[in-house]
Amino acid sequence: MSKVLVIGSGINGLSAAAILAKRGKSVMVLEASDKFGGAVRTEEITLPGYRHDLFATNLSLFAGGGVMALLKEDLIRNGLEFIPSAKPYCSVFPDGKSIGITMNRESNIETLKKIAPEDVESWKLLTDKLIKLSPHLFPILSTELPSLAAAKLLFKSWRAIGTTGLFELIRLLLQSSRSFADEYFVHKETKALAATWGMHLDYGPDISGGALFSFLESIGGQEFGMVLGKGGADSITNALTKIIVENGGEVLVNSKVTEILLKDGKAIGVVTADGKSFKAESIIANVNPALIPNLLPGVVKSDENISKIKNFKPGLGTMMIHLALSDPPTWRAAEAGDFNYVHIAPYIDDMAMTYAMAAAGKLPEQPTLVIGQPTVSDPSRAPNGKHILWIQVRVLPLEITGDASGEIDGKKWDDIGEQYADRVINIIEEYAPGLKNKILARKVLTPSDLERYNVNLIKGDSLGGSHHPSQFFFLRPIPGWTGHKTPIKNLYICGSGTWPGGGVGGGSGLMVANLLSK
Helix, strand or coil: CCEEEEECCCHHHHHHHHHHHHCCCEEEEECCCCCCCCCCCEECCCCCCCCEECCCCCCHHHHCCHHHHHHHHHHHHCCCCEEEECCCEEEECCCCCEEEECCCHHHHHHHHHHHCHHHHHHHHHHHHHHHHHHHHHHHHHCCCCCCHHHHHHHHHHHHHHHHHHHHHHHHHHHCCHHHHHHHHCCCHHHHHHHHHHHHHCCCCCCCCCHHHHHHHHHHHHHHHCEEEECCCCHHHHHHHHHHHHHCCCEEECCCCEEEEEEECCEEEEEEECCCCEEECCEEEECCCHHHHHHHCCHHHHCCHHHHHHHHCCCCCEEEEEEEEECCCCCCCCHHHHHCCEEEECCCHHHHHHHHHHHHCCEECCCCEEEEECHHHCCHHHCCCCCEEEEEEEEEECCCCCEECCCCCCCCCHHHHHHHHHHHHHHHHHHHCCCHHHHEEEEEEECHHHHHHHCCCCHHHCCCCCCCCHHHCHHHCCCCCCCCCECCCECEEECCCCCCCCCCCCCHHHHHHHHHHCC
């Protein structure tokens, strides 16, 4: 029986390990932290009984992905339970307006008729476009790049949609969120509704490539909804870990890998911080690719094929704010209280300024806010009648050079994190008056805190590396490191720094498992 070592217990590492264990491989997962899960962790971080997803919370990619399809019965038997939401997201605006997108097409059209009547026909057109393109887009997300299988999919797509259709798809992959929104929409509210999704993945409105996510997520929310894990996102990682163990594998916490052992140019094992060594025929690093040279001997890490991975760029930073509440927010746009995500951006020009400020090192005056209301769908996450808020603050500087508004002094997150969180709460208060009086406790996780929790979240980048076109698709993470292989034989990589990128999907773990199952 061949032995596989997995460095890191993020969603992709655990997915690979669970699949390989089911296929008869001897598997061991080594996790540096005292808890497994990587960026998928749920803890009572504010008050007892209030369960907060510390980082990732949306499990839609996993629910509809290949790992779930492959391990569905095992995952359910080991406690995984999804809670779907038919009201996935909405955007709220300073004048009290809102656009909420549900899984009911007719309802969405009625909403648009009231708020953005001139965009109704474009919304219908984009809905039809997603239905037409989804059979060609989504299979690529679960296919290795580059590969013969991907080439066959592209050929099949060309046969189905023709040369013009294929060129339109390529154009969408290269278009910015602003360009996409301007092409299809008239009203500033609808433009913002779409463009905000690009900000989730480090795409400012004017960055090439953002249109794809603006399109997929805005219309995809209508078609597919959103999925949470009952009791917390860690229901996935708990279930995957149980599958590994029940199939003879091991998951060890407090086992920080400090070196990857090499012999004759091949990876043969690892050494942990406590001096233990483990040998294996194959090693999977569920690690931010930029960190891998730190695990290699000096003579190897200086090799050009290895050292160039340090050019892999992080996305901009993220802050998480977790609130325990006595009551749910009372939104000025009352209908916002029913949605799992509430976006405060508010408009495309604001997003563009926010992105430019953060990229220049300035603390944005108006960060893009993704406000999760998990207890709308899953009341089990808080004591009876109580609630939680999950607030993701996007986008923030990797290195602080100042404050765009001139109100906050300091250039270290440890010094100014709470002040900046106050700014965020004040912004939300404008849209949901009285929120401050409902806060029972809060916990702020600055970008520096994110990196302390998980070294792979470099400078608070929650995406495992920027998704800009030079680092995406068949270029992720960089040329020479694609196909989930490294320049070192028997050393494979998975995680959000590899194709298909960020999100709780497990796709790269599945791809690596398939490589090692051949």
